[in-house]
Structure formats: structure tokens, C-alpha cells
Amino acid sequence: MVLKNFLPYIFLTSTIVLSVYSQIMIKWRISTHFHGLCLPTGLLNKFILLLTIVFDPFIFSGLVATFASGLFWMATMTKLDISFAYPFTSLGFVFVLLFSAFLLGESLNAYKIVGVLVIMLGIAIASRG
16 A cells, blocks of 8 residues: 555656666767767768667667656656646756766856756745645
8 A cells, every 4th residue: 555655656756767867878878988979971881870879788778768767757647647747857957967967077057056956946836736
């Protein structure tokens, strides 16, 4: 009975976690392994490059995570009102900003921090309604 009450929130949390993982993993791999990649000439060579990128294990895991996130989102929609659940997906912005700064070395400035605080305030307000 207790798990049934928490299940929608597990679905929602899984949606957010998998989405954030996907964004960070794909950005990290593209930035480190495929940085400065030149687009080859010829359609076949472009297709082979695309397959190489898509089937890189790290990028592929990010794509699978995106798909799984969508499945968890559908499960969330069966249990929670979208007007309640959807604002929480904005937490993805917060986590992507933090992880991109701490894991990928991207800039974190006052504007971004204030923006994240505004998002969090919006989530707090929207979740009460």
C-alpha cells in the first residue's frame, strides 16, 4: 500500500533523473570524444559517421535514457495530474546546470543561479495549486 502511494513519485523522479543523465552524458561524450569533428563528404560517409556517433556506448546510453524517461513520463501521467507533475520536470534544468558546472566545467554565474532560484520558486508555487 505504501509503495502504491509512492509509485507516481518514483515514476516522476525516474523521468527527471534519466533525462538529466541523458543530457549530461551526451554533452560530455560529444565534447570530449567527438569535439572538432569535421563532417565528411559524401552521403555514405556522413551516414557512417552518424552511426558511429549514435552507437558510441556512452551516447547510446544517453539515447536509451531519453527513451526510458519518456516511458516513465507516460507512467507518471497515469497516476498524477499533469498540472501537478509537469512543473517538477523543471528540476531537470536545475540539475543540468549544476552537473554541467561541476562535472563538465561549464560556467556558473549569478544570472544562472538566480534563474535556477526562480525556477525552484515557480515549482514551489505551482505544486501548491
